[in-house]
Amino acid sequence: MTTQDRTRDRLRDLRRSPNALAAHYTRFRVADRLLLSGHSHQAWPDVALAGQVEAFEDAARHVDDKWERAFARAEDVRAGYRALLDDPRGEIALAASTHDLVVRFLSGLDLAGRPRLLTTDGEFHTLRRQLARLAEEGVEVVRLPAEPADTLAERLAGELDDRTGAVLVSAVLFATSRIVPGLGDLARACERRGVELLVDVYHGLGALPVRLPEWGLETAWVTGGGYKYLQLGEGNCFLRLPPHADRMRPVVTGWFAEFGALADTARPDLVPYGRGAARFAGSTYDPTSHYRAARVLRFFAEQGLTPEFLRAVSLHQVSLLARCFDALDLPAEIATRDRDTPRERFGGFLALRSPRAGALREALAERGVLTDSRGEYLRFGPAPYLSDAQLAAAVEALGDAAHETRPP
Structure with missing residues (x-):
């Protein structure tokens, strides 16, 4: 089996529900929560307590x-x-x-x-x-x-x-x-x-x-x-x-x-x-x-969470978030993103530009989705312990929040 094949198989294990890593994060309950504040603060694995x-x-x-x-x-x-x-x-x-x-x-x-x-x-x-x-x-x-x-x-x-x-x-x-x-x-x-x-x-x-x-x-x-x-x-x-x-x-x-x-x-x-x-x-x-x-x-070494593998996970997760966001088809005055720059030129989070970034973050938190905002940017920060279904659910909540916070 090639390195590419092993990476693909491991990515599949992280994409499914429950995510294969989630069992190592029971204290933070990552399988039961939509923690998309990963660029600010990711959950700690249980071994951190030890x-x-x-x-x-x-x-x-x-x-x-x-x-x-x-x-x-x-x-x-x-x-x-x-x-x-x-x-x-x-x-x-x-x-x-x-x-x-x-x-x-x-x-x-x-x-x-x-x-x-x-x-x-x-x-x-x-x-x-x-x-x-x-x-x-x-x-x-x-x-x-x-x-x-x-x-x-x-x-x-x-x-x-x-x-x-x-x-x-x-x-x-x-x-x-x-x-x-x-x-x-x-x-x-x-x-x-x-x-x-x-x-x-x-x-x-x-x-x-x-x-x-x-x-x-x-x-x-x-x-x-x-x-x-x-x-x-x-x-x-x-x-x-x-x-x-x-x-x-x-x-x-x-x-x-x-x-x-x-x-x-x-x-x-x-x-x-x-x-x-x-x-x-x-x-x-x-x-x-x-x-x-x-x-x-x-723990990272034992789980094979190398920089190269984590980059593969990150690119998959942020690309998925971007596709789910595009499917919402929100007006640019509500939220938009940079669609001209290839995904490989971005780091580990999806930055959405919105004049109501803070309000959207608060509305998402009320729906159980933790994100992060800085100025006019709402940031969705995934993590390797989240499944694809969790990422999609978080963006779906954004659609609801955007409708609620839209001015009359």
């Missing part, structure tokens, strides 16, 4: 000596992210949120010498809000329109100059689900100009393969987390460091960054840093999230 219990038991049994075991779980999480990024020797810093890590990154930039930050108007709130606040303090923040996505990387590269300290951009736009092509070319342009590149892969990791060598992002900083498609829950975010990261001395630094630190022999008065990921470490944290994540990553 991870949380293990964290408690280690703390109870070993008290302050638990940290050796907790650090081992953290290393399991790093190993999981290395595999997902196809970066087996990558330096991975962990933190509870991408905001924690992005702030440390920003604090290490030479904003006095290079006071210009380049980004887009389509970034998630982590960047949007923090960069807006920095702009109030005099940092020059330049935002390019995120659309059209196909030319975004090229347009960012065209704006680079000797005053630019960093470019901050998403690999998948969080509102529209569009994949941003050409980031490798942008990385090479940044390297030539001495500009740092930070790529947010949070909105795609787990729904499409993110291969740093293939994408040409070996010299980039890459951030993301497991709250969405990886089902790791809160508290499992990462920053992948490029090879030149040891040049940076983040101003925002925790005392864990002293582990293994070596003093600068030329400037012994300076605060020392550890090497690699330790340079961006924080301080004492709750390790429960890493226990949970390690168990879920093991």
Whole structure:
């Protein structure tokens, strides 16, 4: 049997009712609920609870000596992210949120010498809000329109100059689900100009393969987390460091960054840093999230939920949602979608543009369908534990909700 045949057979098992994976998610009752908020927060498999219990038991049994075991779980999480990024020797810093890590990154930039930050108007709130606040303090923040996505990387590269300290951009736009092509070319342009590149892969990791060598992002900083498609829950975010990261001395630094630190022999008065990921470490944290994540990553491996297979599942599910939506034949003023862009250029959710996106989300919730909305976009986020019948039922509920919320 070929790989293609095995993928087809496994997809058939996930399409049917009940979905073959659903039995592993009894705590979240995925077989009985229409959970289409998957781009925001997917359900956790039952093994996640075992991870949380293990964290408690280690703390109870070993008290302050638990940290050796907790650090081992953290290393399991790093190993999981290395595999997902196809970066087996990558330096991975962990933190509870991408905001924690992005702030440390920003604090290490030479904003006095290079006071210009380049980004887009389509970034998630982590960047949007923090960069807006920095702009109030005099940092020059330049935002390019995120659309059209196909030319975004090229347009960012065209704006680079000797005053630019960093470019901050998403690999998948969080509102529209569009994949941003050409980031490798942008990385090479940044390297030539001495500009740092930070790529947010949070909105795609787990729904499409993110291969740093293939994408040409070996010299980039890459951030993301497991709250969405990886089902790791809160508290499992990462920053992948490029090879030149040891040049940076983040101003925002925790005392864990002293582990293994070596003093600068030329400037012994300076605060020392550890090497690699330790340079961006924080301080004492709750390790429960890493226990949970390690168990879920093991579950993904046992179930063969590889990036390639998850992409096949995602493309099938989002394409099905799109076809069901088109069958509703709703007026464009109620809701519409991008029908000009091939499905392969989108990430793991269906973005429907509607002036009443929030009202539709609320009406769907009243019908037992959990979705997500951002501004004028209603987002249907499927997950591999949902059957085709569940996806079709969710879109059918949208038709009812659209009729109810239509103005007289």
